[in-house]
Amino acid sequence: MTTGIIKINPDNFKGEELEEACHILKDGGLVAFPTETVYGLGGDALNPLAASKIYGAKGRPSDNPLIVHIACIDSLYDIAEVTEDGLKLAKAFWPGPLTLVFKKKEIVPPQTTGGLDTVAVRMPCHAVARELIKRSGIYIAAPSANLSGRPSPTQAKHVIEDLDGRIDIIIDGGSPDIGIESTIVDVSGSRAVILRPGYITKDMLKDVLCDVSTDPAIEGIVPQKDIVAKAPGMKYRHYAPKGQLLIVEGSPDRVARKINSLVSEKDTEGYKTAVIATDETKDKYKCNIIKSIGTRKSENSIAASLYNILREMDYMEVQYIYSESFGAGILGGAVMNRMLKAAAGHIIQV
Numbered sequence: 001m002t003t004g005i006i007k008i009n010p011d012n013f014k015g016e017e018l019e020e021a022c023h024i025l026k027d028g029g030l031v032a033f034p035t036e037t038v039y040g041l042g043g044d045a046l047n048p049l050a051a052s053k054i055y056g057a058k059g060r061p062s063d064n065p066l067i068v069h070i071a072c073i074d075s076l077y078d079i080a081e082v083t084e085d086g087l088k089l090a091k092a093f094w095p096g097p098l099t100l101v102f103k104k105k106e107i108v109p110p111q112t113t114g115g116l117d118t119v120a121v122r123m124p125c126h127a128v129a130r131e132l133i134k135r136s137g138i139y140i141a142a143p144s145a146n147l148s149g150r151p152s153p154t155q156a157k158h159v160i161e162d163l164d165g166r167i168d169i170i171i172d173g174g175s176p177d178i179g180i181e182s183t184i185v186d187v188s189g190s191r192a193v194i195l196r197p198g199y200i201t202k203d204m205l206k207d208v209l210c211d212v213s214t215d216p217a218i219e220g221i222v223p224q225k226d227i228v229a230k231a232p233g234m235k236y237r238h239y240a241p242k243g244q245l246l247i248v249e250g251s252p253d254r255v256a257r258k259i260n261s262l263v264s265e266k267d268t269e270g271y272k273t274a275v276i277a278t279d280e281t282k283d284k285y286k287c288n289i290i291k292s293i294g295t296r297k298s299e300n301s302i303a304a305s306l307y308n309i310l311r312e313m314d315y316m317e318v319q320y321i322y323s324e325s326f327g328a329g330i331l332g333g334a335v336m337n338r339m340l341k342a343a344a345g346h347i348i349q350v
């Protein structure tokens, strides 16, 4: 299959540029598109064959359910048993980077929900994503548009790397603002539970619902190894660069000293090494490759470049990657959740 590419400026487009992509979606094909979080790999959420194709293209285990993207709150009632908590959160944060899990309605095929009786729903705020859903007239099932196990794509180039020849069209709408996946909250039960941390934080959710808990499997900076995550996708190794990533946490000077000694050790053994630092700390390191992930003054800058930097490590074929920790701040939990998965839990304190 040849994968087509459509370039669109999200700040200035008419909508008709998306006609071909809409036809493909309605015919059961696959279209990668930009959202405010990461690029999604879309197919018709109510067409079991399209859902199956998504798993095939990504190489994703079929028990890992997809998120259904809608363009207006009314659509929620077609596919989900809407709860009071869910509606409150939807009204407060949609359109935006929040996914809500409800009991599903019959119309949603088990292929889309990985066989679960619940369905994850999100209303994105990205102009291109919204127009694509509205114009196609369907609900779009979309996981992140990466091969299973690879970092989520934050540029069309990343989607091409992973899925060229495996899907019909990629809509290139530039870089998403946020750069990490949506927060997922299960509102199907008596108490709202965060299943995946993201840009919408627990405090923001608590401003709307007094009672919000966190799935114990993702609580804390270091994930609990022996508890099974309620979002099936959270149990898989994710966001992984090809090299081995180690996070070093502690005061900036100690971290730099430790990383410099690890780098020197591996360099002597003949391996290719790299350091992930910040604008404020990058001068503390001695390594051939030192990448700044952003400034500690802007957590958003760190979240937005996280996946790109992990992919860059692969382009350069780095074998050992040493990174500072980014656990502090409001978004820290969400960023570190991804970093730790990329590092397969390898973190040391100094």
Ligand code: TXA
Residues within 6 Å of the ligand: 035, 037, 038, 039, 040, 041, 064, 065, 066, 067, 099, 101, 113, 116, 118, 119, 120, 122, 142, 143, 144, 145, 180, 181, 182, 184, 195, 196, 230, 231, 232, 233, 234
């Ligand atoms: O920001 C996002 O959420 C992006 C964009 C494209 O919208 N999508 C995304 O999808 O990150 P994906 O498939 O990479 O991650 C979906 C996560 C998985 O961990 C999956 O297990 C979980 O959502 N999930 C989906 N349906 C669920 C359900 N019914 N119950 C629990 N977890 C669910």
Ligand code: MG
Residues within 6 Å of the ligand: 143, 144, 152
């Ligand atoms: Mg994903």
